[in-house]
Amino acid sequence: MKPASFRYARAGSLAEAIALLAAGHGDAKILSGGQSLVPMMNMRLVRPAVVVDVNGLRELSGITPTPEGGLRVGALTRHAELAASPAVIERAPLLAEAARHVGHAAIRNQGTLGGSVAHADPAAELPAALVALDARVRMTGPRGAREVAADMFFRGLLTTALEADEILTAIEVPAQPPGWGFVELARRPGDFALAGVAAVVRVGHPLTLPSPPRGGEGASEPQPPEVVRLVGFGVGDRPVRLTGAEWLLTGVPLDADSAARAGVAAGPACDPPSDVHGSADYRRHLATVLTERALLQAVARLRPGPR
Amino acid sequence: MTTPSERVAVRLTVNGRPVEQVVEARRSLADFLREDLGLTGTHVGCEHGVCGACTVLVDGRSARSCLLFAAQLEGRAVTTIEGLTPAEGLSPLQESFRVCHAMQCGFCTPGMIVTTTELLAQEPAPSTEAIREAISGNLCMCTGYVNIVRAIEQAVAARTAGARA
Numbered sequence: 097m098k099p100a101s102f103r104y105a106r107a108g109s110l111a112e113a114i115a116l117l118a119a120g121h122g123d124a125k126i127l128s129g130g131q132s133l134v135p136m137m138n139m140r141l142v143r144p145a146v147v148v149d150v151n152g153l154r155e156l157s158g159i160t161p162t163p164e165g166g167l168r169v170g171a172l173t174r175h176a177e178l179a180a181s182p183a184v185i186e187r188a189p190l191l192a193e194a195a196r197h198v199g200h201a202a203i204r205n206q207g208t209l210g211g212s213v214a215h216a217d218p219a220a221e222l223p224a225a226l227v228a229l230d231a232r233v234r235m236t237g238p239r240g241a242r243e244v245a246a247d248m249f250f251r252g253l254l255t256t257a258l259e260a261d262e263i264l265t266a267i268e269v270p271a272q273p274p275g276w277g278f279v280e281l282a283r284r285p286g287d288f289a290l291a292g293v294a295a296v297v298r299v300g301h302p303l304t305l306p307s308p309p310r311g312g313e314g315a316s317e318p319q320p321p322e323v324v325r326l327v328g329f330g331v332g333d334r335p336v337r338l339t340g341a342e343w344l345l346t347g348v349p350l351d352a353d354s355a356a357r358a359g360v361a362a363g364p365a366c367d368p369p370s371d372v373h374g375s376a377d378y379r380r381h382l383a384t385v386l387t388e389r390a391l392l393q394a395v396a397r398l399r400p401g402p403r
Numbered sequence: 404m405t406t407p408s409e410r411v412a413v414r415l416t417v418n419g420r421p422v423e424q425v426v427e428a429r430r431s432l433a434d435f436l437r438e439d440l441g442l443t444g445t446h447v448g449c450e451h452g453v454c455g456a457c458t459v460l461v462d463g464r465s466a467r468s469c470l471l472f473a474a475q476l477e478g479r480a481v482t483t484i485e486g487l488t489p490a491e492g493l494s495p496l497q498e499s500f501r502v503c504h505a506m507q508c509g510f511c512t513p514g515m516i517v518t519t520t521e522l523l524a525q526e527p528a529p530s531t532e533a534i535r536e537a538i539s540g541n542l543c544m545c546t547g548y549v550n551i552v553r554a555i556e557q558a559v560a561a562r563t564a565g566a567r568a
Contacts, residue, residue: 101409104409104411104428107405115404124407131470201537203467284539
C-alpha cells in the first residue's frame with residue numbers, strides 16, 4: 097500500500113506546471129487535493145513517473161463572482177470552501193449543497209473542485225452538479241486555453257475531454273435559477289452515493305401558458321418550467337443527463353404528478369453498475385425515486401412558502 | 404524550471420516544533436510522522452483514506468495523513484495526537500473517552516480525538532447527529548460508536564458547564 101517511486105516537482109507558476117507536464121511525456125500527473133489520485137497511487141493502480149504539485153498556484157485559486165450573476169471557481173477550490181462560500185451559497189446553492197455531500201470533513205478540507213472534475217468518478221457529486229448547472233470547464237496547455245461545456249467534458253468512466261498535457265484551471269458557473277434539488281442515497285454519510293440526482297428548474301417560458309390559478313393562491317402557482325436539467329450520478333459511466341424526463345416536463349407545470357411521471361421516465365434511461373452495494377435494478381429504482389424527490393425539492397423552492 | 408526529484412527538502416512545523424528534512428517524494432505524511440519523527444500516535448490503517456485512523460490537523464483542519472506526501476507540507480503546521488495531549492495526564496476530551504470507555508483496542512482513538520478536535524473548534528456544542536456525522540469517517544471495529552458519541556457529548560457538557568461556572 098505504498099506508492100511506487102516517483103519524482104516530485106512543486107510548480108511555481110501555471111506556465112511552469114504546463115512545462116513540467118509536457119516534460120513528463122504523458123507519464124506525469126497533476127497533484128491537487130490528492131484525495132482520488134493518492135489512493136490510486138497507494139494501491140498502485142496509477143504509477144506516474146512525475147507528480148506535479150500545483151497546490152501553491154494562485155492562478156488556480158479563488159471564487160470570483162462574474163458580472164452576469166455567475167461564478168468563476170478556481171480549480172484548487174476545496175470542497176469545504178465551496179460548501180461554506182457565501183458567494184456560492186447565494187449564486188449556485190446547488191453547487192454548495194453538492195460539495196457538502198462529498199466524503200468526510202477531512203476529505204472536503206483537501207479535495208478540490210478541479211480534481212474531482214478531472215478525475216470524473218461517475219458516482220461523484222460535483223461533476224453531476226456542474227452538468228446540471230450548465231457550467232463550463234476551463235483548461236490550458238501547450239496549445240493555449242480552451243473551454244468545454246460540462247455536458248461535453250465527461251466522456252465516460254474516469255475519462256474526460258482534458259488532454260494529458262492540459263491542466264484544468266477553473267469552472268465557469270452561470271447564475272443558477274431559483275428552482276433546484278439535490279438528493280442522494282448513500283449507506284452512510286460520506287460514502288459514495290449508490291445513486292443521486294441534481295435538478296435545476298427555470299420557470300416562465302414565454303411560449304407556454306401559466307397553469308390556471310387554483311382557489312385563492314393563484315399568484316403562488318408555479319409557472320410551467322422553461323428549462324429543466326436533470327442529471328443522475330452513480331447511475332452510469334458519467335454524469336447522466338436524464339433527457340427523457342426533461343422532455344416530459346417541457347411546457348408542463350411542475351407539480352407532484354409531473355414530478356412522479358418524470359421519475360418513472362428517468363429510471364429506464366440509466367445504465368448503472370451492479371456491485372456489492374446494490375444491483376443495477378435497485379439503482380434504476382433509486383434514479384426514479386430520487387428524480388421525483390429532487391423535483392419536489394425544486395417545487396418547494398419555487399413556491400413561496402406559507403406566510 | 405524546478406527539476407522533478409525523488410528526494411525533496413521540506414520544512415514544516417510539527418506540534419509547534421520546526422522540522423527540516425529531506426524526504427523521499429513518495430513518503431506519506433503518516434509514515435514521515437511515524438518512521439522519521441517517531442510520532443507513533445498517528446495510526447496507519449487502510450492507507451487509502453477510508454478508515455480515518457491517520458487523521459491529523461494541517462493548519463488546524465483535519466486531513467488524512469496517508470493521502471498527503473510529506474513533500475507537500477512545505478510551510479505548513481501539522482498537529483498530531485501527541486500535540487493535542489498535555490505533557491502531564493490527559494486533555495478533557497481524552498479524559499472523557501477514558502471515563503466513558505470509548506475505546507477497546509484503541510487503534511481508532513487518535514483519529515477520533517483529532518477529528519473531534521476539529522468538530523468542536525467549528526461547532527462548540529454539536530448535536531448528537533452532528534457528532535455521529537463528524538466521526539462517520541473514522542472506522543471503529545470494536546465499540547459500535549455508542550460510547551464514543553457519549554464521550555464527546557460528555558466532554559461538550561463538561562466544557563459548557565465549566566464555561567457557565
